[in-house]
Amino acid sequence: MTVPEEIADLSYANFLRPHEGPLTAEGDYDTLHFDRLTFEGDSAGGARFLESAVTDCVFADARLRRARFNNVWITGTRFTGVSLAETDWLDSWLTGCSLAGVESFGAVLRRVVFRRCKLDSVNLRSAALHEVAFEDCVLRDVDFGEARLDRVTFPGSTLERARLGRATLEKADLRGALAIDLADGYESLRGAIVGSVQLLDLAPALARMLGITVKDR
Known part of the structure; x- marks a missing residue:
């Protein structure tokens, strides 16, 4: 999936309107541009983007x-202590983002790309990841316990103290990590x-x- 490098690359760029308020x-x-805004303590359960x-x-x-996030482009954004539990992501991209202490257990991600992101202590337990790519990312203390990773790739990424207990991997490609x-x-x-070296x-x-x-003799 081609990752848009700038806002003008989005097919809906000309329809975007600035968002204001909480x-x-x-x-x-729908077709909104959230630019340089801070959402602290906002409660938006069940919202649709x-x-x-x-x-x-x-x-x-x-x-x-x-x-729910459908066809959403996120760049240069920080998520700290955010609850994204049981969220649904489809055809979305996160570039240059930082996620720390984020709860994403039970989330469903389909055709989502993380590029040059830092994920620190992100809880993805029991999540379902289908055709998700982590490109040039750092994943530190990320919990994939009991999650399903189907055709997930990690090109150029580093996994540090990742948890995979009781996870199900299907064609998850670690060769580029x-x-x-x-x-x-x-x-x-x-x-x-x-890859053979990784093995x-x-x-x-x-x-x-x-x-x-x-033991050698």
Whole structure:
């Protein structure tokens, strides 16, 4: 999926209108441009965002549980302590964004691209990721426990202390990842695609998991 580099690349760019004011629960946000705005403590559960752009905004302690994002372009935006639990994402892009302490458990992401993003302590437990790409990202302490990763890719990304306990991986492609460091869930790598060099790096942990003792004379 081609990632728009600037707002003019969006098919709906000419229809965007500036947004003003707070976010509200069950709100409808269609063809809006959220630019350099701060949403602190806003409660917008069940809100719907369609063909909109978010540029250089701050979301802090906002509540967006069960919100829907369809064809939304987000760039240069910070999410801190935000609830995105059980949200639904389709055909959306996040570029140069920072997500810290974000709750995204039970979320559904389909054809979503994260590019040059930092994800720190993001909870994606029981989430469903389908054709999601993490491009040149840093994923630190991200929890994929019990999640389903279907055709998820990590080109140029670094995984630090990622959790995969009881996750299901189907054609999840780790070959482009720069580093794979798991806090748990090595057994969940069944169904993943890795390169030969990565397999050598993972071998000691896999051996420990299987109870294999490796000794040279």
